[in-house]
Amino acid sequence: MADRAEFEAYFMERAEEALALINGAPELAVGGTVVDLPSTLNDLVTFMRRFVSISDAQARVVVLWIAHTHAFAAADTTPYLAITSAEKGSGKTRLLEVLEPLVAKPWFTGRVTAAVLVRRIDELSPTLLLDEVDAAFNGDREYAETLRAVLNTGHRHGGKASCCVGRGANIDFRDFSTFSPKAIAGIGRLPDTVGDRSIPVRLKRALPGTVKNFRRREVQAEADRLRAELEAWALANVDRLRDRRPALPPELTDRQQDGAEPLLAIADAAGGDWADSARQALVELCAEGRSADDSIGKRLLSDIRDIFKERGVVERIASVDLAGALAQVETSAWGEWTNGKPITTNRLARLLRPFGIEPRKVREGPGTFRGYYVEAFLDSFARYLPPEEAPEAPIPPSQPEQVEQANVYAGPGHFSKWNREGSVPVAKSASSPIKTRVVPVVPVAEPPYGGGEGVLGDSDQSAEGEL
Numbered sequence: 117m118a119d120r121a122e123f124e125a126y127f128m129e130r131a132e133e134a135l136a137l138i139n140g141a142p143e144l145a146v147g148g149t150v151v152d153l154p155s156t157l158n159d160l161v162t163f164m165r166r167f168v169s170i171s172d173a174q175a176r177v178v179v180l181w182i183a184h185t186h187a188f189a190a191a192d193t194t195p196y197l198a199i200t201s202a203e204k205g206s207g208k209t210r211l212l213e214v215l216e217p218l219v220a221k222p223w224f225t226g227r228v229t230a231a232v233l234v235r236r237i238d239e240l241s242p243t244l245l246l247d248e249v250d251a252a253f254n255g256d257r258e259y260a261e262t263l264r265a266v267l268n269t270g271h272r273h274g275g276k277a278s279c280c281v282g283r284g285a286n287i288d289f290r291d292f293s294t295f296s297p298k299a300i301a302g303i304g305r306l307p308d309t310v311g312d313r314s315i316p317v318r319l320k321r322a323l324p325g326t327v328k329n330f331r332r333r334e335v336q337a338e339a340d341r342l343r344a345e346l347e348a349w350a351l352a353n354v355d356r357l358r359d360r361r362p363a364l365p366p367e368l369t370d371r372q373q374d375g376a377e378p379l380l381a382i383a384d385a386a387g388g389d390w391a392d393s394a395r396q397a398l399v400e401l402c403a404e405g406r407s408a409d410d411s412i413g414k415r416l417l418s419d420i421r422d423i424f425k426e427r428g429v430v431e432r433i434a435s436v437d438l439a440g441a442l443a444q445v446e447t448s449a450w451g452e453w454t455n456g457k458p459i460t461t462n463r464l465a466r467l468l469r470p471f472g473i474e475p476r477k478v479r480e481g482p483g484t485f486r487g488y489y490v491e492a493f494l495d496s497f498a499r500y501l502p503p504e505e506a507p508e509a510p511i512p513p514s515q516p517e518q519v520e521q522a523n524v525y526a527g528p529g530h531f532s533k534w535n536r537e538g539s540v541p542v543a544k545s546a547s548s549p550i551k552t553r554v555v556p557v558v559p560v561a562e563p564p565y566g567g568g569e570g571v572l573g574d575s576d577q578s579a580e581g582e583l
Contacts, residue, residue, distance in 0.1 A: 154386045156345045157183065160218070163342065167330040168211045169322030173397035177315055178211075180379040180394060185220040185243045185297045186343075186350035187382065190357035192273045195375025197299035198306050198314035206319040208301035212245045213330055215299060217339035219243040220347070227252065230262035234277050237266065238292035243299070250302035264307065270294035271313040271375070312371050315401055357381050367399045376402075414500050416467055419445050421497055424490060434487040435461040435475050461486070471496040 160179040164170070170178070181197055188194065199208045216222045223242035236242065246252070253260050262277065269275035276291040300306070306314065332339075350357075362380035364373040376398050383394035423441045424430065442450040443458035453459035465475055473493060475486045 153183075153349050153382075154388050154390060156342060156349070157386055157390060160342055163335075163338065164211075164214055166328055167214050168207050168319075169327050170207075170211070170317070170319065173400045174317050176390075176393055176397045177379065177401055178215075178317065180382050181297070181299075181315070182215065182218050183346050183350070183382045184378050186346045187354050187357050187378070188220065188241070188243075188297055190354045190381075191378040193374045193377065194271055194295070194297050195379065196267070196271060196297075196310070196314040197317055198311060199299060199301040199317045199319065200306065201303060201319045201321075203321065204303065206321045207327075208303075208319055209247055210330060211317075211319070212247055212299060212301055213332070215243075215245055217332065217336065218343050218346075219245070219297070227255075227259075230259045231279070233259075233262060233266060234279055234292040234294065237270065237294055237296050241293070241296045243297045246298065246300045248302060249300045249306070250304055253302075253307065264310070266294045267298065267300070267310045267313070270296060270298065313375065315372075315375060315398070317401065353385060357385065360384065365395050365399050368402055372398075372402045413467060413471065415448065416442075416450075416464075417471070417493070417496055418501055419448055419450070420493060421501060424493075430490065432478055432487050432489045434478070434485050435464065436485075438488060439464050471500075 157179050160182060161172075161175045164178065165175050178197065181195065184191065184194070199211055201208055212224060216224050221240060221242040222245055223236065223240075224245040224247070226247040228236075237244065249263075252263055262279075265277045269277060273295050275294045277294050278289055278291050280287055281290045282288050300310070300314070305311065357378070360381040362377060362384050364376060364380065368376055379398070380391075380394055383390045419442055420438065422445075423438065424433075427433075439450075439459050439461050442448065442464070443453075444451070450459045454463055461475070468474070468488075473488065473496065475488055476492075477484050478487045
């Protein structure tokens, strides 16, 4: 009996050591072969780029996402792949077709009923490959709202959608889990709430002869091998991935960092150049997404900040002058904002109101006008716009003694305290024919903070007192 007890103790000790070795290694024997994660990921990049015209950064992120679908059990959040393009024929559906034989539990669909959508995700936690999502959002209202609810909540563990169940007098409600990996393809922009939870993969139409036709029957064996390697590696390493806390690029927003975390955990496990290249790729794609998907409010704030920088030393600006300057920005829509006409002062006030920025009465000599103080924008600039290195403000030739005090724009997202004496003319942009008011500049205290927390919206109420 003693011998048996000693044997069992020895066996258990060796089994624990063997399990620790397996879980601590980046490779695992599968079917008599050795699976090396970096090699598998590199093979996936080559496989994908054979059939889809995507950049190296896009391919690396998509490949890490494929691996993530197999290690989904280790994640608290899952990033969506937002596969979009400006025009048809850019490879969106083809990319979903290439993903289907590689991801875990694929569900490739273009249109289902609202009831099927929530029930299947709840029951199977599939990898949803949803095509033509633009048509879905613009189609049946019930399905569109259900899809929106699923996508708004399904990026985080514990996300739910509530639906009625039962028939007749036995109607009740039930919470259905919406948490699962999702790749969604469509033309144009996704709703902002969905885009915030997604990594953008913006495709362009392939040049002739640059990609091959995808025939699944011809590549099925290769796809099966790659998928089996990912499944085996994920099975052995899911606990290690759950405990990983990878360093997250500071360039990403909080929500982007949430989505990047499970992908970077896999990249760090692969090691080699994957750790650095994955971070660079995510920053590149997410930066492109922010540039293309910035809300109207953020674009407005950015253009206003540029106007203040161009005009240099100015404490306040008339509403009519600011609206006119915005209409002159060549890369914006402000020149045709109101039924093909330039943005009005009333519309400008409505767009700024959610940020806590309101026009105020400004006295100039014997008269008054409505306008904005620069200090009212400082908090929103700091909160909603990325920091940037600002150039020195221009100084009028008549005031050389103020050159050393002229760093009006004093840092990322922040204006310095205004401490000027006398009258300073508002500079006129070389490209702007707008006449600006000359206003006396008086010492102003350090601007207060705390406003601008509202969510961008557009009210039907007009701004009172606007000229």
